Amino acid sequence: MASQDLDGVWTVLATSPPKSGISVSPAGSTVSAGKVLIGVDQENRRHLLIPLLPGEAARTDSRGRGVHIARLSHGDATYLTVYCLLPELHQVFTQFCRELIVTIADAASPAKEAAAALNRWRTLFSDAERMGLLSDESLTGLLGELLVAERLLVAGAPSDLRFWVGPFNDLHDMRSSTHAIEVKATMVREGRIVSISSVDQLQEPDGGNLILVHTRLDRDPAGFSLRDLVDRVLDAGAHTDQVNRRLNELGVGAADLAAGSARKFKVADTRAYDVAGAAFPRLLRSSFVAGDIPPGTLQLSYAIDLTNEPPHALNDDAVSAAFTALAAEAAHAMDS
Known part of the structure; x- marks a missing residue:
């Protein structure tokens, strides 16, 4: 069961909490006892x-403020319950x-x-009490940017990471003077629905290009x-202080970096698109009759659907060329 499903079931159960005891729902998993x-x-x-x-030994644990382990009877069965107090x-x-x-x-x-796992996670829970963890959405976005930054470094981009400007609220995540890359990452398995945060986010640089x-x-x-x-980006040549500067801007704490096996991922699919290509869905200021968003419109955000073709994703050679061009231009700017 995915983490968002767990949250959803807990949320539903919480709408009608029991007057005593516990309300339950299957977790979608079984062990030898049921x-x-x-x-x-x-x-x-x-x-x-x-x-x-029956008769199984189970260690309880009430240390800490956040998560405890206890024995609990429900129906005709006995359980070891791990529960969250905060x-x-x-x-x-x-x-x-x-x-x-x-x-x-x-x-x-x-x-x-379960007891051993709680011991492994105890420091993480303690850190999270103090500072919180990145949300799954924020973590996924950061991982997407790190993957692109790593590839740009391998392509020859400068180690001072001047091209990685997303953490500083720049319009695009990666850019040189005329080349830009906007990074979108998700854990949603179905479809390719992409949120666009502003009317300028899919506007390419003057005289240049933008790929998503x-x-x-x-x-x-x-x-x-x-x-x-993060270690892979450092191994690709990035300066440690510049990596840390960006992580700090994004609110990444020790708990996020220590999560280890608790938050591990693989790349299931990556596609890149030329936003100026035929049939690519986007809104620009020039899309409006007056050449700009209507007066009084304070913010414009929208979503696009890249699930079906067109638009067509770029082939591997075109993607490599785009990364190489941005990396070379960024490196040249550093040498100038």
Whole structure:
């Protein structure tokens, strides 16, 4: 069950919390003792319930303010419940439960594995209490930018990362004087719906070009974490201080970099488009009768659908040429 599904079920259960006990729903996973459940108690605390075999030992843990483990009877069964006491930890607790569901599926002792997992995550929960974690949406966007930055560095872009301007609220994520790349990344598996934040976001630089890179990421325990990808960018030649400067601008904290196996991904699909190409859907200021957005319009955002063709994605040679051109122009500007 995907993390957004867990959130959705918890949210639904919380609309009618029980007066006592716990309201539950299947988590979509089983262990040897039966079905794993998710639930909400009378205090609207979120639970993950792991069924126990008769007489099975299970360690409880009430250390810390955020997440505890306890034994709980529900119906005719006994469970080990992992539950979240603080609403501000819901996001990271969802990530923890998602990983735990996968981990315990084949574990010889799911109860022992749950206790061990909580120990591994304890520092992360503590950090999250203090500063919070990046949302999945923000993390996905950052990973998309890091993947593009890595490729530009390999293509010869300067190590001072002057081309990576997205973290500083520039119009585009990557750019030189006449070349630009807008990066969009998602974990949504169906379709390619892309949010455009302003009427200028898909406007190419004067006399230049703009490509949009759309990357779909899937969660994968054997994949790369944020820390892994940051290390790859550093290995490609980026200056550490410039990487850290951008991470700081984006609010990336120690908890995000320490998440490790809790937040690992693989690239499922990447496509790049020339936004000035035939049939590419975009709004520009010139799209309006007066050559600009109507007076009094403070902000214009919209979404485009790249699910079907046209528009056609660029072939590999065209994408490589676009990356090489931006990298070369950025490097030349540094040498000038």
